[in-house]
Amino acid sequence: MNWRVLPYSENDAYTNMAIDEAICESVAAGGPPTIRFYGWKPGAVSLGYFQCIEHEVDLAACEGAGIDIVRRRTGGGAVYHDQDGEITYSVIASETAFPKGILESYREICGWIIDSLALLGMNAEFKPINDIIVGGKKISGNAQTRRNGVLLQHGTILHSVDVEKMFSLLKVPDEKIRDKMIASVKERVTCVRHHGEFIKHETYEALVTGFTKGKEHAAGQLTENEFLRANALAQERYRKKEWNWMR
Amino acid sequence: MRWEEKIPGGKLVCVEVTADGETVAKVRISGDFFLHPEEKIDEIERSVEGLPLSSGEAEIKARIEAVLEKAELVGVSAGDLARMFRKAVDG
Numbered sequence: 001m002n003w004r005v006l007p008y009s010e011n012d013a014y015t016n017m018a019i020d021e022a023i024c025e026s027v028a029a030g031g032p033p034t035i036r037f038y039g040w041k042p043g044a045v046s047l048g049y050f051q052c053i054e055h056e057v058d059l060a061a062c063e064g065a066g067i068d069i070v071r072r073r074t075g076g077g078a079v080y081h082d083q084d085g086e087i088t089y090s091v092i093a094s095e096t097a098f099p100k101g102i103l104e105s106y107r108e109i110c111g112w113i114i115d116s117l118a119l120l121g122m123n124a125e126f127k128p129i130n131d132i133i134v135g136g137k138k139i140s141g142n143a144q145t146r147r148n149g150v151l152l153q154h155g156t157i158l159h160s161v162d163v164e165k166m167f168s169l170l171k172v173p174d175e176k177i178r179d180k181m182i183a184s185v186k187e188r189v190t191c192v193r194h195h196g197e198f199i200k201h202e203t204y205e206a207l208v209t210g211f212t213k214g215k216e217h218a219a220g221q222l223t224e225n226e227f228l229r230a231n232a233l234a235q236e237r238y239r240k241k242e243w244n245w246m247r
Numbered sequence: 248m249r250w251e252e253k254i255p256g257g258k259l260v261c262v263e264v265t266a267d268g269e270t271v272a273k274v275r276i277s278g279d280f281f282l283h284p285e286e287k288i289d290e291i292e293r294s295v296e297g298l299p300l301s302s303g304e305a306e307i308k309a310r311i312e313a314v315l316e317k318a319e320l321v322g323v324s325a326g327d328l329a330r331m332f333r334k335a336v337d338g
Binding site: 048051055075084103128143 | 258259261278282291321
């Protein structure tokens, strides 16, 4: 299997989700399995497919800070994607390239992240269902969907983290315990920068190496069809209130 | 009527039930769990709608499990959702 690797690029939230879906469609039609790295410009909150937007997101705070909000096609939790603080990836390939079991396929792809973090001297572990931890603290969250014979897994790797900012945009279950909750999240979340003086590009290079290790691969780009389809999907789905406010 | 719960393993799930007299008019399940394929969530919700509000946990669970013959729920189970439905209704 010859993987296409799409190098890091930054897009708005709607375009990012639309590109992942456009690639899924092209893989379903016989296109190459793809590893993609990306960032969010402006910063954004992505919601899991089943989450209630009003329960999860401080809408006024996001609007005030110029933060986009998009619902993902995958389940899982709400994520604040800081423009500088994280790297997102997607892996899109035929389902047959991965174990049939959902947990086992998470474990396999998360293994690539674990290999990448090892290059930066970190001893990371897979924590089912969909997290990666270092020293007991979460450094990466991941989400998967399967459709038309295609597996999409996307996720984020925290390079640096600002928990206060995260919870100025995400809602806390109980305002009375906001400070306590932030303190507790700080105890449970880590990032690459907590483990060394790495710049974001070093984190990215480690990810490229870890993801492509032992695979036939070549750097590539979106085809014109994928690009046009992504633009259409961004307009028709991901920018639409009907989609983002579905729940 | 609403019940939110942290499921062992870490997923936070919320079941909201709207009644029309003694009948379940609407069910809304939200949270950070996974379901493949995702759209089956509508079918899960609809499978409970129209039932008597007094329906037992076993009945609700069976309805949800019937939908799950063609879908896979990850991070929460049909039994959890049925229990949460009763909690939402019973308070």
